[in-house]
Amino acid sequence: MSSKILIIEDEEAIATMIKYNLEKEDFEVLTASSGEVGLNVAVANNVSLILLDWMLPNMSGIDFCKLARSRHELREVPIIMLTARSEDEDKIKSFSVGADDYITKPFSMQELIARVKAVLRRTAPMKEKGVIEFADLKVDLTTCKISRGDRYIHLGPTEYRLLQYLLKKPKHVFKREELLEKVWGANIHVELRTVDVHIRRLRKALNAGGEADIIRTVRTYGYAIDNEINQNDNQDLDE
Incomplete structure (x- = not known):
């Protein structure tokens, strides 16, 4: 079709x-x-x-x-x-x-x-199956449903793929260039700040219930999924 x-x-x-x-x-x-x-x-x-x-x-x-x-x-x-x-x-x-x-x-x-x-x-539906869990975050790869505790989280397609990629290696810091290539595609010409904007949207959705931030920012470098963060130092790269 x-x-x-x-x-x-x-x-x-x-x-x-x-x-x-x-x-x-x-x-x-x-x-x-x-x-x-x-x-x-x-x-x-x-x-x-x-x-x-x-x-x-x-x-x-x-x-x-x-x-x-x-x-x-x-x-x-x-x-x-x-x-x-x-x-x-x-x-x-x-x-x-x-x-x-x-x-x-x-x-x-x-x-x-x-x-x-x-x-x-x-943005095509993911073919992977199973469930990814990290701290209180749960991602069902079959249904694409995301939750933190009892709260369900709604993400746009780009934020979903971004989260899924970050969860491939929890606590590993991914360079923005790598995220841009793997999530957006090597042949799509968009600026690095695009990653920052979508990370900000992802962070807002994940933390909307007042939960602890689990996206770690390494300034001038990139981002990681991490549940051990100094909240005072965690800011988006473009702020």
Whole structure:
């Protein structure tokens, strides 16, 4: 079965061009011209991925991301932001509200298709089975359910893969470059600060119930899953 992609773009010519090229790659493509319509289409059609324009009427792409990540039906659907805004602050903002990738306009169709395929590969359901446990954290690899004690934790697809990779070697400090390559892919060109943004989101989700922080930061280097942390020294690399 082909992946179902939703394009939320208010410029009809751009949406039509993207739709045409994705359909050539055998994707099933839906379109919406506003965030409000896009939200309804996404929920009703169980989409695999959303291509989202930042500058939409009424509801911006940023606001759509925030709303989508608050809805259980869309919490794990990957989102690629499409925008002419190219400043680092804009990229970080989009990642911080839930986007999984960011493409600056104008872009080539080859790049767009490559990124779509890469994100779909990255966020595909995990094939591993079993349960990983560390301290009070439990990750069921079969159902992708995560819990700390009695509290269930909801993560986006990128944060899930990031956590899963960190749990391969608890207490081992992974360089940001390694995390970027293994979680995002060697051929995807995103900045190192992207790792910091997603670590911050992962940390927030893991600690939302007031639990002790189990992500250790080694400044200028990387991150580890560790339950023996000096909390006063533990800050994200970009802070």
